[in-house]
Ligand code: PEP
């Protein structure tokens with residue numbers, strides 16, 4: 001397999017000579033340097049064999065032989081790194097992946113937006129309230145949400161706290177998985193009451209039955225429970241936004257001859273930081289991890305072709321994932337054009353649909369929300385358009401939680417605008433709740449029809 005060579009004009013700090021968007025200003029440089037020096041000595045959170053293993057799985061998805069399920073919170077926060085939150089998030093992703101496996105009949109690659117999703121891009125550097133301007137809250141790894149000068153001051157120590165939270169999360173995820181937490185062979189225990197509310201209830205029940213039957217068959221054949229014969233693999237991802245943090249955990253692995261970002265398996269470049277001349281692209285082009293790039297309506301064909309060339313000059317399989325997020329209304333206008341633009345480069349990428357970020361709206365009461373119908377519509381269009389273009393959709397990128405929140409409108413349970421106040425917890429973007437996320441998994445499994 002052709003593995004990209006480290007570009008000769010690159011080193012882990014070369015991003016510093018480029019304009020870096022979405023970065024905080026640390027006033028105490030000495031404190032910053034001390035923290036970064038510590039971070040660069042701490043053990044890595046992930047290993048290169050896991051990273052390379054994921055890359056080969058993504059290469060399979062690129063060939064149409066696997067499907068990526070990437071999901072989790074818009075932003076994790078330190079306070080909510082609780083046992084329950086980690087368990088419910090892992091559980092929903094595992095359950096979704098099982099439904100998708102049975103429906104799509106191909107391996108599902110599970111990647112959490114987890115164990116490091118602590119930095120957020122903001123539309124403005126400052127927030128003003130009652131005539132007072134303070135730095136915007138940029139995520140728990142950078143500053144604190146309360147609107148006081150002390151809380152909003154970027155604090156380098158938070159990078160260490162973030163590293164630790166990520167390590168605690170990963171440690172728990174690994175133990176749960178090793179301990180056989182993947183209690184997937186009892187779908188009858190899943191919380192599927194909402195299924196009854198749906199017009200497609202009969203199909204849902206048939207799907208769940210078929211999950212159960214498939215697992216029963218597998219276990220009867222092998223004589224062992226599923227989790228002990230087939231270890232579940234789980235990978236982490238986050239937006240590689242806060243470059244000092246990413247940089248500090250970037251290591252050269254002699255036996256591989258490459259630099260890796262070892263804070264996560266799969267970092268991605270957000271839509272606001274994909275400028276070709278910017279620091280983020282400079283940083284990402286030199287690391288050997290598989291990587292994603294978010295693609296919105298403003299991307300031009302040339303820009304996209306350049307991105308493909310700069311980030312994956314050797315057309316390495318599994319290296320580059322393009323995550324499109326156009327919105328239900330714009331997907332028809334943009335997806336065919338970007339598929340053609342990438343095809344013209346001769347390079348292969350993994351195409352993933354993020355049906356969340358192009359479908360955000362604000363209600364009259366000021367809640368940021370997303371309509372389940374729009375999420376479903378964009379996803380459906382993406383499947384169809386790829387097929388029409390002789391391409392294929394190889395994965396989905398979702399903001400979801402295993403909890404019973406009320407942040408997105410719609411779904412089988414029919415959440416309304418007036419329900420949002422009941423359990424709206426996200427500080428940032430609205431997430432699918434457990435039922436809505438399961439419903440999307442069922443849609444992907446191909447069992448959900450247009451009429452419901
Ligand atoms: C996100 O994934 O939370 C996000 C900010 O996405 P985008 O960069 O696509 O807007």
Ligand code: CO
Nearest residue numbers: 074399428429
């Ligand atoms: Co988001």
